[in-house]
Amino acid sequence: MSDCIFCKIIAGEIPSTKVYEDDKLLAFRDINPQAPVHILIIPKTHYDSVNALDEKSAPIVADIMLLAAKLAKENGLDSGYRIITNIGDDGGQTVKHLHFHLLGGVKLSEKMA
Numbered sequence: 306m307s308d309c310i311f312c313k314i315i316a317g318e319i320p321s322t323k324v325y326e327d328d329k330l331l332a333f334r335d336i337n338p339q340a341p342v343h344i345l346i347i348p349k350t351h352y353d354s355v356n357a358l359d360e361k362s363a364p365i366v367a368d369i370m371l372l373a374a375k376l377a378k379e380n381g382l383d384s385g386y387r388i389i390t391n392i393g394d395d396g397g398q399t400v401k402h403l404h405f406h407l408l409g410g411v412k413l414s415e416k417m418a
């Protein structure tokens with residue numbers, strides 16, 4: 306997707322603070338962190354959101370969850386963390402490339418919305 310900011314980060318056209326990369330996934334620090342640890346995990350293949358997944362592509366979410374747990378451990382989030390994906394305008398999604406927020410390093414609000 307030529308106009309997708311996260312595709313541009315994957316392509317190296319926009320700088321990011323990468324914390325993990327393999328052939329399928331990229332993880333980098335959020336530019337506007339909402340917690341002491343705020344990492345975005347994205348698939349290198351463009352999907353607009355969870356809504357764009359199907360039975361063939363959905364296993365990427367399992368890969369993302371396993372990476373989130375690994376990054377949480379590496380970042381010392383031993384007492385807990387939160388994983389969020391926003392979908393669509395009402396869900397607060399501002400970047401239309403599937404991504405999961407990994408948030409931690411502080412006691413997070415019990416409020417979800």
Ligand code: AMP
Binds near residue numbers: 319337
């Ligand atoms: P969402 O609101 O769920 O779509 O999340 C998009 C996130 O991307 C926000 O938390 C932004 O701060 C973050 N973001 C936008 N542009 C960049 C960028 N160039 N590098 C890192 N994070 C970004």
